Each structure stands twice: as structure tokens, then as C-alpha cells.
Amino acid sequence: MATENPGTNCLLRDGDGNDYTDLKVYQKAGGYAKLKERLTMSRDDLREEVVKANLRGRGGAGFPAGVKWGFLPKDTDKPVYLVINADEGEPGTFKDRYFLQKDPHRLLEGCILSSYAIRSNACYIYTRGEFYDEIQTIDKAIADLYEAGLLGKNILGTGYDLDIYQHPGAGAYICGEETALLESLEGKAGQPRMKPPFPAIVGLFGCPTIVNNVETIAAVPVILDMGGDNFAALGTERNGGTKLFGISGHVKKPGLYELPMGFNMKKFIYEVAGGTLDDRPLKAVIPGGSSCPMLTPDEIDIAMDFDSLKTVGSMLGTGGAIVICEPTSMIDVILRISRFYSHESCGQCTPCREGTGWLYRLIKGFKDGTARPGDIDTLYNAAEHIDGHTICALGPAAAWPVQSVVRKFRHEFEAAIQNGGLAETA
Amino acid sequence: MPFEFSKEMEARFAKVLEKYPAEHKKAALIPALYLVQEQHGYLTIDGMKYIAGRLDISASEVLNTATFYTLLRKEPHGRFHLQVCTNVSCFLRGSDDLIRMIRDKCGIGPGEMSDDRRFSCEEVQCLAACGTAPVVQVNWDYHEKLTTESFSTLLEELQSREISAPEGA
Ligand SMILES: Cc1cc2nc3c(=O)[nH]c(=O)nc-3n(C[C@H](O)[C@H](O)[C@H](O)COP(=O)(O)O)c2cc1C
Ligand code: FES
Numbered sequence: 001m002a003t004e005n006p007g008t009n010c011l012l013r014d015g016d017g018n019d020y021t022d023l024k025v026y027q028k029a030g031g032y033a034k035l036k037e038r039l040t041m042s043r044d045d046l047r048e049e050v051v052k053a054n055l056r057g058r059g060g061a062g063f064p065a066g067v068k069w070g071f072l073p074k075d076t077d078k079p080v081y082l083v084i085n086a087d088e089g090e091p092g093t094f095k096d097r098y099f100l101q102k103d104p105h106r107l108l109e110g111c112i113l114s115s116y117a118i119r120s121n122a123c124y125i126y127t128r129g130e131f132y133d134e135i136q137t138i139d140k141a142i143a144d145l146y147e148a149g150l151l152g153k154n155i156l157g158t159g160y161d162l163d164i165y166q167h168p169g170a171g172a173y174i175c176g177e178e179t180a181l182l183e184s185l186e187g188k189a190g191q192p193r194m195k196p197p198f199p200a201i202v203g204l205f206g207c208p209t210i211v212n213n214v215e216t217i218a219a220v221p222v223i224l225d226m227g228g229d230n231f232a233a234l235g236t237e238r239n240g241g242t243k244l245f246g247i248s249g250h251v252k253k254p255g256l257y258e259l260p261m262g263f264n265m266k267k268f269i270y271e272v273a274g275g276t277l278d279d280r281p282l283k284a285v286i287p288g289g290s291s292c293p294m295l296t297p298d299e300i301d302i303a304m305d306f307d308s309l310k311t312v313g314s315m316l317g318t319g320g321a322i323v324i325c326e327p328t329s330m331i332d333v334i335l336r337i338s339r340f341y342s343h344e345s346c347g348q349c350t351p352c353r354e355g356t357g358w359l360y361r362l363i364k365g366f367k368d369g370t371a372r373p374g375d376i377d378t379l380y381n382a383a384e385h386i387d388g389h390t391i392c393a394l395g396p397a398a399a400w401p402v403q404s405v406v407r408k409f410r411h412e413f414e415a416a417i418q419n420g421g422l423a424e425t426a
Numbered sequence: 427m428p429f430e431f432s433k434e435m436e437a438r439f440a441k442v443l444e445k446y447p448a449e450h451k452k453a454a455l456i457p458a459l460y461l462v463q464e465q466h467g468y469l470t471i472d473g474m475k476y477i478a479g480r481l482d483i484s485a486s487e488v489l490n491t492a493t494f495y496t497l498l499r500k501e502p503h504g505r506f507h508l509q510v511c512t513n514v515s516c517f518l519r520g521s522d523d524l525i526r527m528i529r530d531k532c533g534i535g536p537g538e539m540s541d542d543r544r545f546s547c548e549e550v551q552c553l554a555a556c557g558t559a560p561v562v563q564v565n566w567d568y569h570e571k572l573t574t575e576s577f578s579t580l581l582e583e584l585q586s587r588e589i590s591a592p593e594g595a
Contacts, residue, residue, distance in 0.1 A: 091513045091552040129460075129497040130553055132566035165445040170456050170495035173551060187455035187481075189494035205450050248515035248556035255557040290514055290552075320556065322515055336514045340551055346494075 008234060010222045010242050011215075012258035014102055021137055023144040026105040030225070032150060035109070038224060039116055039158040046117040050220060052228030054240025056261075058095075059085055059176075059213030060289065060317045062239075062306035065220075069118050071200035072208050080120040081209040083185065083199075084111060084217055086127040087169050087176040090289035091340060092320035095244040096214035098256055100127065100134035103218070104141040110217035111164055112151070113224065118210055121161050126181050128169040138166050173344040177392045178211040180346065191348045192392035215244060235261030239305035246320035250277040250328070262303040269300065269323060280325035284408070288317025290337045291397030293404035294330075313404075329422055330409040334402060335363050341398030352395040355386040359402055366413055369421025376413045380406045429473040435461045439480070451481050455491055459498050468499040496550075504539045504546030506584045508532075509563040512549045515556035524560055524577050525549070531581050544589065 013020070020026050027033070038046065051066030072080060084107070088096040099107045107125075115123045127135050142164050145151040153161045167185055169175050175184045179193035182204050203209020219241060223231045232240035239261035245268065248254045252274030259268065265287065269275070276282055282297045287304070293314040295302075302308055306316045324333055342356035362379045365371035383399035383406075390396070406413065416422050431439055439454075439461055446453040458481065462473040469492055478485040492498045508528055512521045525547075529535055532545040539546040555561045558570035562577065569580060 088554040089552060092515055092556050093552075094554045094556050094558075097554050128554070129495075130563060130566075133568070167445070167453075168457060168460065169497075170460075171497035172495050184456070185453060186450065187452035187483075187487075187491060189491055205447060205453075246557050248559055249518040254519075254559070286514075322518070322556070324518065328518065332517070333514055336512065336517050340513055343551060 008242055008258070008260070010226070010231075010234070010258065011106075011219065011244055012098065012256065014098065014256075020103045020105060021141065023105060023141070023148060026103075031105055031221070032109055034224070035112065035150065036156040036158060038113060039155060039160045043117050043119065046113065046224070049224055049228035050117070053219075053223040053231040054235065054238060055216065055219055055223065055231070056239055056306055057213055058215035058219070058243065058318070059178075060090065060291075060315075062316065065212060065216050068200065068212075069114075069210055071198065072118055072210065073201065076208055078207040079122060079205075080118055081204045081207055082111065082115045082118060082120045082123040083178075083181065083204060083209055083211045084123065084125040084214060085176060085178065085181060085211055086125055086131070086214045087173075087181060088131075088214070089128060089173040089176050090291065090318050090320065091337065092246065092248060092286060092289045092322040093318040094246050094248075094320065095256060095318065097131065097134060098244065099214050099218045100131060100138055104138050105145075106218040106221060107138075107214055108141055108145060108164065110220040112155070112162060113220050114210075114212070114217055115162050116160055120210075121163065123162065123164045124185060124204070125164065125166045126169060126175070126185055127166055128175075129171050135166060135168055142166065172346075173340075174346045174392075174394060177394065180392070181211065182209065189346070191346045192394075194391055236303065236305050236308075238307060243319055245304065246318075247273045247323065248320065249323040250280060250325035251275065251323045252277060259304070262305045262308065265295075265300045265302050265304050265321070268304065268321065273323075276323065276325050280327075282323070283326050283328065284324045284330065284333075286322040286324070286401070287314050288319045288321060290322070290340065291315075291393075291400060292317045293400045294324075294408065296408055330405050330412050331363065331366050331416055331422055334405045335360070335367055337401050338363050338398065341394065345394060345398070349390040349395065351386045351389040352398070355382055355395065356398045358382050359386075359398065363402075366416040367422045369416070369419075371413075371417050373417060375417075376406060376410060379413075427470075427472060429462065429466065429470065429476040431461065431476075432465055435465050452483050452487070455481060455483070455488065456495070456498070459488075459492055463499060468502050502543075504543050505589050506545050506564055508545060508547045509550040509553075510536075510547065511551070511553045511555075511559070511561045511563075513552040513556075515552070516560040519559040520574075521560040523574055524562060524572060527574060527577055527581065531578070531585070545584070 055065045056062040111123045172190045174180045175190040180190035184190040199209040284294045309316045338360040342360040345352045345356045347353045383402040386395045387399040442457045474488045478488045536549040562569045
């Protein structure tokens with residue numbers, strides 16, 4: 001994992017020689033130092049700091065975390081749950097794994113503070129099943145906290161009780177969608193629920209629930225340490241703080257970097273990540289996970305935040321950029337992406353179940369040389385008919401990248417028809 | 427063959443149950459199925475029926491969940507299960523070369539198992555390690571930043587490693 005850090009060192013401290021999985025080391029660096037004080041703060045003041053921080057959800061949708069917490073019913077006699085989304089699975093994304101692997105207490109301290117803020121006494125961490133080693137790391141860190149009296153009943157004598165449990169996923173990307181995650185946590189197949197009601201009203205076991213991404217919650221202790229206003233000031237106007245940005249594909253220094261929100265994408269690729277692999281000409285960039293519409297080289301001089309990327313018709317998503325260079329065929333790229341969504345569709349909604357498979361087969365036709373001239377438009381239209389017709393956002397996530405490739409690289413599809421298929425590239 | 431938890435698994439199952447409210451025991455289903463899998467190597471109908479009984483749910487509820495998830499296995503794998511990520515970032519960094527190498531060295535392709543049951547191979551989706559692509563997960567172990575050289579060394583090592591009876595996980 002790369003450690004170079006042109007931003008600040010708030011979140012990413014990999015490579016400073018410390019093993020933060022060790023509770024003592026984490027504490028020595030200031031971790032949990034003010035926990036007692038914070039667990040006696042007013043809950044509203046604590047939430048207010050997170051609101052001030054302009055912390056936009058790091059799971060992909062960018063919803064302000066503090067605001068979401070405010071959607072919980074004010075007085076309920078039901079238990080309230082905090083559920084951490086550690087199902088990280090969007091192709092191009094590998095940031096949550098950093099906390100699970102290297103800095104688990106950042107997440108756990110965030111869980112304690114956030115649970116307290118939302119009046120929850122039970123927190124579940126839903127970790128993707130493939131993360132076997134990370135699951136052991138988190139379990140060990142939780143056990144250490146109980147032993148140190150930092151979890152359980154009456155934490156540090158504050159009168160606040162909290163249990164944290166880890167729950168393993170079992171290999172289904174869809175369970176990253178928050179309501180599918182809740183179904184899965186309840187022991188069922190991961191099929192998303194209709195919204196409303198939103199999880200804040202009817203969530204886990206029918207109770208009010210907040211679902212947040214790992215990185216979102218790991219930022220909470222950092223925010224309280226530096227103050228919400230100061231965190232906000234690190235980023236741009238409506239996008240507070242720094243964030244972990246990933247970069248993979250055809251660059252010299254792929255890896256994970258902490259950068260302020262709004263950092264320029266071109267600079268990210270050419271300066272931070274060292275430029276393109278073997279200095280090959282850049283062809284396309286997927287800004288933040290495979291569901292984001294692709295950008296062409298003339299569109300990448302842009303700030304990486306939730307609002308700016310919208311102005312060029314794409315999204316910040318998870319902040320995991322994928323860089324694609326010549327001579328890779330965009331048909332090969334979109335073939336992998338469409339195969340993924342077709343494989344991961346939960347099968348509940350017909351437009352997604354049937355549509356994602358259709359997209360994949362049509363694209364495969366261009367590769368194999370069986371596509372006919374009308375297929376380019378059929379492909380675009382099929383994608384259009386998935387978008388907006390499904391319960392969850394997996395359908396649109398499958399449709400948008402396809403549409404962007406057809407729009408921006410139509411000539412490659414035309415050439416594939418003319419040449420009777422495609423040679424292998426990468 | 428009827429299935430029953432070993433003593434060790436019984437203790438771990440009791441720990442799993444503690445995590446969920448007593449009236450929502452079904453939440454323990456996925457962790458419980460992992461325990462069956464760890465003990466037996468994969469999920470059998472008997473194993474699933476056993477869990478249904480332990481969690482007071484129907485066998486069809488168990489089957490419905492078990493068949494939804496790729497990590498819950500309904501058949502045995504080889505001793506070394508080679509899970510090659512061929513999603514976009516790994517593809518861009520040469521994952522297809524790794525698939526080819528498995529074909530050459532182990533004589534199997536995705537979805538296949540070698541005759542001696544030492545190797546099985548599967549193409550998997552993004553393993554959330556794209557910055558260190560290409561990635562292969564062997565059983566639970568991640569192998570990252572692979573090159574054809576390092577992967578070849580790994581396969582040779584697994585090829586010559588002494589193994590006892592075929593193990594599932
Ligand atoms: C198909 C799909 C997959 C998703 N996968 C993830 C994921 O792996 N991790 C995650 O945090 N959010 C994922 N999300 C977003 C969640 O539904 C949810 O918005 C998020 O967990 C909320 O946390 P945040 O507000 O802290 O970002 C996914 C959404 C969809 C539609
Ligand atoms: S694409 Fe292979 S690990 Fe993400």
C-alpha cells in the first residue's frame with residue numbers, strides 16, 4: 001500500500017512504523033484519550049460537531065452523516081442500532097480494508113462515539129466474508145476493548161453501555177446496499193427492501209437503525225479531535241475534510257492516498273500516482289468505483305468531490321479511481337464491468353435481473369464478432385430501460401458505465417463490428 | 427450422514443448466538459453455516475437441516491440463504507482453492523495471464539478441480555485490493571501485486587507442499 005501523502009495525515013498513517021492494531025500503541029498516539037469526557041458530552045453537541053464537519057458519507061452516495069443521524073425518531077421505546085457497512089466490494093475500491101487491517105481502533109472508537117451520539121447500545125459491523133484476516137483483526141480489537149473496560153457495561157464509569165459485534169458477509173456484492181445488508185444480517189438472502197420506510201425508522205430487527213460506511217465512522221474521532229469546523233476547512237465548501245482516495249489500473253504508483261476533498265484529478269494521476277504506466281497515452285478514467293460514468297482525458301481537470309464530478313456527468317462514488325490507457329479496448333473494460341453487475345444482481349427486479357445479463361451478452365457479441373450494426377443502439381436503450389426501474393441502485397450502477405462508454409467510445413463498437421470482433425488487450 | 431457440531435464448534439456456536447437478540451436467532455444463520463463448512467468442508471443437506479433445527483427455522487429458509495451466497499459452498503473444493511480476481515483493475519494489471527498460468531501448470535480452468543484434488547480454480551469478483559492488483563486469494567489468504575514470476579513460484583510451492591487429507595477451508 002502506498003503511503004505518500006500530499007494532504008494531511010488525519011486518516012492514513014500507514015507506514016509510520018507503528019502497529020495500530022495494538023491497543024496500547026493506538027492509545028499512545030492519543031486514541032481513546034478523551035473518550036470519557038466525550039461520553040458525558042451532550043449527544044446533540046456531539047452530533048453537531050459531525051454536522052459542522054460536512055462529513056459526507058464515504059460509502060458512495062455522499063449523504064451528510066450528521067444529518068442522517070438526525071432522522072432517527074426522537075423518542076422511541078425500541079432499541080436503536082448502529083450498523084457499520086464493511087462489505088467493501090465496488091470494483092476499484094479498497095479503502096475500508098485499510099482501517100480493518102491496519103487501524104481497527106479508529107473504526108471502533110468511531111463506533112463508540114457514534115453509537116453514543118445516536119443513543120444506541122448495540123453496534124454491528126458487517127464485514128465482507130473474503131476479509132478473513134481482517135475479521136480476526138477486528139475481533140481481537142473488540143476483545144481487547146472489553147478487557148480494557150472500554151466496551152460493555154458502564155464504560156469508564158460514564159453510565160453508558162455498548163456492545164459491538166462483528167457479523168461476516170458471505171460473498172454477495174449486493175449486501176453492500178444498506179437494506180440488503182440488513183436482510184443479510186437477519187440471516188436472509190440479501191435482497192434490498194423498498195424505501196420508505198428508511199432504516200432510520202424501520203431498520204435492523206424492525207428497529208431504528210443508522211447504516212454508515214467504515215471510513216465515515218473512522219473519521220468521527222478525527223473530527224472530534226480537531227473540531228468539526230477545522231475538519232470541514234480541509235475540504236471544499238460542501239465537502240468537508242480529507243478522504244482516502246484509491247487509484248488502480250494503468251498508473252505507476254497505484255495505491256491508497258489521503259487527499260483533501262476537492263483535490264484535482266489530473267494532479268492525482270500525474271503527480272501523486274506518478275503518471276501513467278510506461279507513459280502510455282491516457283484513454284479513460286473511472287472516477288470512483290465501477291458504477292461511475294467514465295471520463296475522457298479532456299474531462300479530468302476537475303476537483304474530486306461529490307458536487308464537482310456531477311458537473312461532468314459522473315460521480316465521486318467511493319473515491320477509487322481506475323485509470324485506463326491505450327491500447328486497452330474499452331469493450332474489454334466494459335465487458336468485465338457488465339459481467340460483474342450481471343453476476344451480482346440479486347434477481348429481485350426484472351429489469352435488473354434480465355437487463356444486466358442482456359447488457360453483458362450484447363457487449364460479449366462485440367468482443368466475439370457476432371454483433372450486428374443495430375446492437376450499439378440496442379445496448380444503449382437496454383441500459384436506459386434498467387435505470388430508474390429497480391428497487392435499489394444496482395440497476396443504475398450497471399447502466400451508467402455502459403451508457404458512458406457507448407456515448408464516448410462509439411467508434412470502438414463500430415470498429416468491432418467491422419473487424420468481426422476484438423483481439424485481446426489489457 | 428447426519429451432521430452434528432463437534433465439541434469445539436458447539437462452543438463457538440454458543441458464542442455466535444450471544445451476538446443476537448434471542449427472538450432473532452435466525453441472524454446467526456450465516457455464521458452458523460460457516461461453522462458447518464469449517465467442520466465438514468462444505469454444506470450438505472444434512473448440515474443445513476441440522477442448522478435449521480438449531481435455529482428453529484425451516485430447512486427451506488436455510489437453503490434459501492445458503493444458495494444466495496458464493497462463499498457458502500454446496501460442494502467441496504480442492505485443497506488449494508485459487509480464487510483469481512478478473513474484475514477491471516486486476517484485468518488491467520494482467521489477471522488473464524494468471525488464469526493462463528493455472529491452466530498450464532495445474533491443468534484446470536475456472537470452475538474446475540484437478541484430479542488429485544490439490545487445486546481448484548474460480549474467477550472471482552473484486553476482492554477490494556485493486557491498488558495491489560492483480561490479486562489471487564488462495565483459500566483465505568490474499569496474494570497481492572502478483573507477477574507471472576511470483577505467481578509461478580507460489581504455484582510451485584503449493585504443488586510441492588505436503589498435504590494430508592483434502593481439507594475444505
Ligand atoms: C449495489 C450497492 C452496493 C453498495 N455497496 C456498498 C459498500 O460496499 N459499502 C458501503 O459503505 N456502501 C455501499 N453502498 C451504499 C450503501 O447503500 C449506503 O448508502 C452506505 O452504506 C451508507 O453509509 P454512508 O452514508 O456512511 O456512506 C452500496 C449501495 C449499492 C446500491
Ligand atoms: S478488481 Fe481485483 S481486487 Fe478489485
